[in-house]
Amino acid sequence: MGRKVAFIAALFGALALAGPAQARVEVQWWHAMSGVLGDRLNELVEKFNTSQDKYRVVAVAKGNYDEVTNGVIAAYRAKRPPEMVQIAERGYMTMLLSGALVPVQDLVEQKGYKIDFSDFIKPVASFWSYKGRMSAMPFNSSTPIFWYNKDHFQKAGFDKPADTWQELEKQLYAIKSKGISECGTVLPGDFYWSLLENYSAINNQPYGTLANGFDGLGTEFVYNKTKVVSQVARLKKWLDDGVMQIAGQGFSPEQLFTSGRCSTFVNSTASHGNIERNATISWSATFLPHESDINPPLNSTIGGGAIWVMKGHTPERYEAVAAFLDFVAQPETQVWWHGATGYVPATNRAYALARERGYYKDHPTREIAVLQLSRGTPNENSRGFRFGNFVQTMLAQRQEVEAVFAGQKQPQQAMDDAVKRGNEILRQFEKLNAGKTPETERP
Amino acid sequence: MTLRLSIPWRDARAPMLLRRHGGGGSEAVPAATAGSSRRSGKTRRREEAGLKRANFGDGPGLPTLLLLPQLLILLFFFFIPSLRALMQSVLLSDPFGNNVQFVWFDNFKALLASSDYRQSIAVTFWFTVAQNVLTLGSALVLAFATDRIVRGRSAYRTIILLPYAIAPAIAGILWAFLFNPAVGPLAQLLHHFGIAWDPNLNPTDALILVTLAASWKHICYDYIFLVVGLLAVPVSLMEAAAVDGAGPIRRFVSIALPMLGPTIFFLTVMNFIYGFFETFAIIDAVTKGGPAGATNILVYKVFVDGFVNLDLGSSAAQSVLLMSFALLCTLLQFRYFDRKVNYGV
Numbered sequence: 001m002g003r004k005v006a007f008i009a010a011l012f013g014a015l016a017l018a019g020p021a022q023a024r025v026e027v028q029w030w031h032a033m034s035g036v037l038g039d040r041l042n043e044l045v046e047k048f049n050t051s052q053d054k055y056r057v058v059a060v061a062k063g064n065y066d067e068v069t070n071g072v073i074a075a076y077r078a079k080r081p082p083e084m085v086q087i088a089e090r091g092y093m094t095m096l097l098s099g100a101l102v103p104v105q106d107l108v109e110q111k112g113y114k115i116d117f118s119d120f121i122k123p124v125a126s127f128w129s130y131k132g133r134m135s136a137m138p139f140n141s142s143t144p145i146f147w148y149n150k151d152h153f154q155k156a157g158f159d160k161p162a163d164t165w166q167e168l169e170k171q172l173y174a175i176k177s178k179g180i181s182e183c184g185t186v187l188p189g190d191f192y193w194s195l196l197e198n199y200s201a202i203n204n205q206p207y208g209t210l211a212n213g214f215d216g217l218g219t220e221f222v223y224n225k226t227k228v229v230s231q232v233a234r235l236k237k238w239l240d241d242g243v244m245q246i247a248g249q250g251f252s253p254e255q256l257f258t259s260g261r262c263s264t265f266v267n268s269t270a271s272h273g274n275i276e277r278n279a280t281i282s283w284s285a286t287f288l289p290h291e292s293d294i295n296p297p298l299n300s301t302i303g304g305g306a307i308w309v310m311k312g313h314t315p316e317r318y319e320a321v322a323a324f325l326d327f328v329a330q331p332e333t334q335v336w337w338h339g340a341t342g343y344v345p346a347t348n349r350a351y352a353l354a355r356e357r358g359y360y361k362d363h364p365t366r367e368i369a370v371l372q373l374s375r376g377t378p379n380e381n382s383r384g385f386r387f388g389n390f391v392q393t394m395l396a397q398r399q400e401v402e403a404v405f406a407g408q409k410q411p412q413q414a415m416d417d418a419v420k421r422g423n424e425i426l427r428q429f430e431k432l433n434a435g436k437t438p439e440t441e442r443p
Numbered sequence: 444m445t446l447r448l449s450i451p452w453r454d455a456r457a458p459m460l461l462r463r464h465g466g467g468g469s470e471a472v473p474a475a476t477a478g479s480s481r482r483s484g485k486t487r488r489r490e491e492a493g494l495k496r497a498n499f500g501d502g503p504g505l506p507t508l509l510l511l512p513q514l515l516i517l518l519f520f521f522f523i524p525s526l527r528a529l530m531q532s533v534l535l536s537d538p539f540g541n542n543v544q545f546v547w548f549d550n551f552k553a554l555l556a557s558s559d560y561r562q563s564i565a566v567t568f569w570f571t572v573a574q575n576v577l578t579l580g581s582a583l584v585l586a587f588a589t590d591r592i593v594r595g596r597s598a599y600r601t602i603i604l605l606p607y608a609i610a611p612a613i614a615g616i617l618w619a620f621l622f623n624p625a626v627g628p629l630a631q632l633l634h635h636f637g638i639a640w641d642p643n644l645n646p647t648d649a650l651i652l653v654t655l656a657a658s659w660k661h662i663c664y665d666y667i668f669l670v671v672g673l674l675a676v677p678v679s680l681m682e683a684a685a686v687d688g689a690g691p692i693r694r695f696v697s698i699a700l701p702m703l704g705p706t707i708f709f710l711t712v713m714n715f716i717y718g719f720f721e722t723f724a725i726i727d728a729v730t731k732g733g734p735a736g737a738t739n740i741l742v743y744k745v746f747v748d749g750f751v752n753l754d755l756g757s758s759a760a761q762s763v764l765l766m767s768f769a770l771l772c773t774l775l776q777f778r779y780f781d782r783k784v785n786y787g788v
Contacts, residue, residue, distance in 0.1 A: 066751050073538045073753075094753065099541040239644070248643030249619040249729055251626060261625075392752035396559070402735035406646050421559070428754075432535055432542060 024056040025320045027313075028082035031059055032068045032305065033140070036273045040340045047336075048327045055320035057084075065091075065305065072310070076100050081310040083321050086139060088305050089127060093213075093388040095308055096135055097433045102309045102318070104325060105134040111322035115329045119347045123299055123373050126214075127384040128306050136306035137325045138346040140337075142270040143300045143369045144194035146289065150282045152263040155180045160284070161264065164292040165234065172243050175263050183262040184243040186253040187235070192398050193303055194266045194288070195235065196228055201301045201382035203227055203294045213386030217430040221393070221422045224415035227291060233411040236404050246405075254278075268303060269369035272342025285365040287372050298382040300372045304343060335359075344369045388429030393422035525766070531759035538753040550760035559736060560744070560761075567740045570654055571718030577658040578714055579707065582665035587695050589670055600670075607663040611721070615728025618656035642730065646737030649730050653738045656729055657722045664717075665710045672706035673699055704784040712776055719769050741765045 033041045038061055045059045062068040065088040072085045087095055095101060108115055117125065117134050124138045148161050156175045162168045172184030188194055200207045205226040213219035223229075238244035245262060247253040257265035258279040266288065275283060290297035307328070309321055327333055334350030337343060339359060345351045351370050354360065360367040378384075387393060400418035403409040409417070532550055536543040554560045585603055592599055606614065621629045624641040633640040642649040676699045684694045700707075723742050726732060732739035732747060739747075745765060749758030 069538075069753070070750050076539055094538065097542075098537060098539040100539045245625060246641075246643040247625060248623055248641075249731060251620070251623050256625065389752065389754070392748075392754060395747065395752065399559070399733070399736050402733055405644055406735050406737075408646070408735060424553075428535070432537055432544065436542070 024054060025316050026056045026058060027084065027317050027320045027324070029057055029059050029084040029086070029307070029324075030062045030068055030072060030082045031086040032062065032065045032088070033086070034061060034064075036277070037140075037270070037341055040273075040337070043340070044328075044333070044337060047333070048324055051327065052323070055323050057320070057324050076310065079312070081312060083313050083317055084307050084309055084324070086305045087136070087308050089303050090390040090394065092127070092136075093386060093390065093429070096130060097388075097436055100311055101135070102311055103130075103133060103135050104137045104307070104309055105129075107309055107318060108322050108325055111319060113322055113326040115326060116347075116349075119349055121344070121346060121348060121351070121370070121374050122378050123302050123382070123384060124344075124346050126378060127302050136308045137328055139307045139328060140270065140304040140341070140343045141302045141346055141373075142268040142304045142343050143302055143373050144188075144198050144266050144288060145269050145285050145365070145368045145372065146287060147257060147265045147267060147271075147275065147283060147285045149181070149257070149260060149263045150284050152181050161286055161289070163287070163289060165231075165289045166292045168289045169234070169238075172238070172263070173241070176241075176243055181261070181263045182242070183245045183256065184238070185245075185264040185266070186256045186262040187239075187244055187246045188253055188266050189247075190268075190303075191235075191266075192394050192401070194268075195231065196223070196397070196401075197385060198288065198300045199231055200226065200228060201299065201384075202288060202297045203291050204298050204379070204381050206381050207385060208387060211380040211386075212383065213388075214380070214383060217388060217426075217433060219387065219426060221387075221419040221426070224412070224419040229411050229415050232401055232404055232415060235401075236411065239405055258283075269344065269366070270304065270342045272366060273340075285368055287368060296376065299375050299378050301382065301384045302344075302373065338366070339363075342366060344373060348374075387422075387426060388433065389425045393425045396421040396425065528759045528762050531755055532763045533756075534759075535756050538755060546756070550756045551764070554757065554760055554764065559739075562736050563739050563741050563744045566650065566736070566738060567719070570650065570657075570722075570738070570740055571715055573650075573654045574657050574661070574718045574722075575711060575714040577654065578661045578665050579710060581658065582662050582669050582710075583700075585662070585666050586669035586673055587699075590673060591691065603666055604663045606660055609660070611660060611724035612728045614660050615656055615725040618652060618659070618725075619729045622652050643734060646735055649734055649737045653722070653726055653729050656725050657718065660725065661714065661717055665714070668706050668710055669703065672703045676702045708776070708780055708784045711780070712773055715772055715776070716769060719765065719772075741768070 029045070031038075031041060042059055045057050049056050060082070062071045065086075068085060069087060069091060072081060072087075075081045081100070105115075105117055117129075120134075120138060121141075123143075124141050125134070128134055128136050128138050146161060152175055153160060153171070156171065156178055158171050158174075162171055175181050176184050197207065199205075200223060205223070205228065206212065207223050207226075207228075208219045208221045210216045210219040235244065239246070245256065247256050253262075253265065254267065254271060254274060255278075256262045257267075258275055258281065260281040269285075287297075288300060307325065309318075309325075313321075329347070331345075331347060331350040331353045334345040334347055335354045335357075338345040338350065338354060345354060351374075355367075376382075397418040400409065400414040400421070404411050404414045533545060533547060534543055535546045535549065589596065589600065609617075621627045622633075622640070622642060624630045624634070624643065630640050639645075640648055642652045680698050681694050684698055689697065718740075720742055722740065723746060726738055726740060726743045727746075730738040732743050741761065742765060745758050745761045748754045748761065752758075
């Protein structure tokens, strides 16, 4: 009898436990992570779901960043948006002025969570905040670093890649002329990000007026009057001399590096996972080079994505969203995500924690991105970029750079044309959003 | 013998295709069979005529009902989207649709003033023309060869039809890989012969590559129609020409080709429409419109401006223009070429 009572009590107990579990508030998070990164993201969400029993986040992979953006636009127009969505850095202005979002810092504070937003690494914080308030939760932040094949450099008699573009050029030409490798470097698929935009930040070159757009929608591109022009000329020279190769469609630049064909590769720190898994070579990484007459170099800027919160949901759901965002901002979560993927820890506290645990002794290349992002004090040229329709201006620019590579245009001409086309696109964005300020209303 | 043989083929159409063997009609068909075939042909024509006169009883009820599914499909997948595109093309709007301005024809003006768009028009023109010539030309050669092959003809036909079953994106990746200058075997072969092939750098190479890929994918479509069309050519004429000493190529060029007129005309129209609208996936997989916009055909630009750049107004204006181009092109073809085509056999 006693046993029976105990059994029934246990059963009720179990039901009582299961009850709230069934009543969990469920929220959706649409994201663009695939492959290894997608698996890690699912692990992260699972960690959150098992850490408490009130909320449940459902991660939905919606394809690449463009597809996620289109998906969320369609969903918003159909009045069925997800609660959270991961959007790439280039979409910042479009999202900020869309009127479809709830500013993250307002939401989190209103729900009573105490995230120290001042603790975020500066280029991360400045990229994702508007007038000092965080509009989206930094999630996967990366920056380009310089990957190299250790054997190739040793054989050519160099310890490591040089710090400046001038010296690096000599090294790459030496590696080729000594017959160590026929391909000194491979053009990254997102070269506009690493070799033009980050190049400008690191070398203290303005990219646009009004502090790269931070001070207003009236910004205009000016990179046709900076070192970007000679940078494009340098890339063209490397291509012509066979020091640089283009992987092209149907093949990824990363494969040309990890297979040992190309000696160096400029790519995001987020490719740590892939390179560790695929590389058949002995590789290492270092800081991006800078111009010899720019010293000290400034910080690089971020790429990657942040979590935006969509308008139009119930307060209970926003409770769940705030709880999840608080979880994402925790140093423990940040350190785990940093180690699992290669993205940088977004806060100083998380970085200190990773250091404290001796993480960088075993993974020295993982620290490069953090150090490169946080060196010096960001100025107008290195804080980041605030251009509307930034994807469109970038594609126009890429097309012009390709015209240089194809020998159709001189670098100066191409950059003049790119700036002209880019400015027309910026004016269109300004016209559309004239007098508009981002939403600050509370959910 | 020759005369008797020719009779059944007078009325033969597509369904007879699979029954024909060998080149030149070496197979003897008894006169009786030939006669019955002619009779059945006449009967069939009468039945066809009867079908046209068939009525559905009184009132428009039943015909309307039967038309309804098709009309609904047209309404939801053509008329409504077209109308939305027309409306969107005179608007400037943010992607989320919270901020919409009416801008009259600014989107069209901006397009026509943009060198990028003019380049896209030129690229589309060369791409569709080259694709058309290449596709039709190869399909004609293959169809002609089908007629000459005695053994293994069905295997031959199956192999030619295979590319049609391959998804365009897969086909594109295949071609991109084969001709990739770093790793592609065919690119290596070209390099071996001293050709500095690089579609990632050289706009002409890129355009050649997408034209090849798009044509390869579409040859089978043209091929099917041409093979069927060739079957409709009276064997009597061919054999008369043969008796007069005309070789196979002469017979093909002077007799079969003119008689294929309607088929070739139809295929030209279809090839243009294919080039205008259906080559999107191949471009996306092979070049993404690059390098330097060299393969940025109109339909791909519509996609990039709409779905990557989120410039909905411009994208809609472009699709309206593209539709007008396609319509104009088809009308011109009907206006100028249709008259020269001889439909009578």
